[in-house]
Amino acid sequence: MDTILIVEDEKTIRDFVATALRNGGFAPREADCAEAAMRELAAGGCDAVLLDLGLPDRDGLSLLREIREQSDLPVIIVSARSQENDKVLALDYGADDYITKPFGTPELLARIRAALRRHPSAGEKPADRYSVGELTIDYERRLVTLGGEEVHLTVNEYRLVELLSRHPGRVLTYDAISQAIWGQEARRSNQLLRVNMANIRRKLEQNPAEPRYIHTEVGVGYRMAENV
Numbered sequence: 001m002d003t004i005l006i007v008e009d010e011k012t013i014r015d016f017v018a019t020a021l022r023n024g025g026f027a028p029r030e031a032d033c034a035e036a037a038m039r040e041l042a043a044g045g046c047d048a049v050l051l052d053l054g055l056p057d058r059d060g061l062s063l064l065r066e067i068r069e070q071s072d073l074p075v076i077i078v079s080a081r082s083q084e085n086d087k088v089l090a091l092d093y094g095a096d097d098y099i100t101k102p103f104g105t106p107e108l109l110a111r112i113r114a115a116l117r118r119h120p121s122a123g124e125k126p127a128d129r130y131s132v133g134e135l136t137i138d139y140e141r142r143l144v145t146l147g148g149e150e151v152h153l154t155v156n157e158y159r160l161v162e163l164l165s166r167h168p169g170r171v172l173t174y175d176a177i178s179q180a181i182w183g184q185e186a187r188r189s190n191q192l193l194r195v196n197m198a199n200i201r202r203k204l205e206q207n208p209a210e211p212r213y214i215h216t217e218v219g220v221g222y223r224m225a226e227n228v
C-alpha cells in the first residue's frame, strides 16, 4: 500500500483528503505545516506528497524546492484559484502535477495514481510507443498514425507531440515545452507554440475545439491524454 503525505494546514481539507485516500486504498500521513512535513519526509516511507502551497510557517514553493533537492518523490501541488502563477512556478520547480481546490475524490485519486505510475522503478525501459484511442506514435520510426492512417507532421510538430506523449497525463508548462523545442531564446514567447499546436490539432483531432488527445490547461500548458 502506497503512503501519501498530506501537507495541509486546514484540518477540514486534511480530514477530507485523508478519508478519500484511505477509501482509495492508500495510507495517508499528515503534516499541518512545512516543518512537520520535513520531519515526516526525513522519517522515510512516503511514496508521494500532496503539497498545499499556502502553509502557515513557510512558502510551499520553497518547501517544494527543498524536497526536490533531496528526492524525486512524486509531488502534487494543491492550490487555490488565487495561486495560478505559483502553480506554473511549482511545475517548473519540479512538481509532477497540480490539483485546484475545490476538487472531488475521483480526480484526486486519479492524479495520485498517475503520478505514482510516472515514477517507474529503476531499470524500467522507457515506452517505445504511445497508443491511446485511434492515435499511435511509434518513436523508433517517428511514425504517427490516426485510425491506421499516417499523419504527416513537420519536424517541430512531431517533436512537440513526442515530448507531450512521453509524459501522458502530465501537464507540461508552455515555457518548459518552448524551451525543449526551440531552446532558451523561446522562453516567454509562446506564439510559436500556439501556432504549432493549432496545426497539430487540425491534423490529430476530429474537433480541434474539443481536443481528445492534447488538452489545454489554461494559463499553464498542455496535457496529453492517458486514455480517451
Ligand code: CA
Pocket: 008, 009, 010, 052, 053, 054, 055
Ligand atoms: Ca493552506
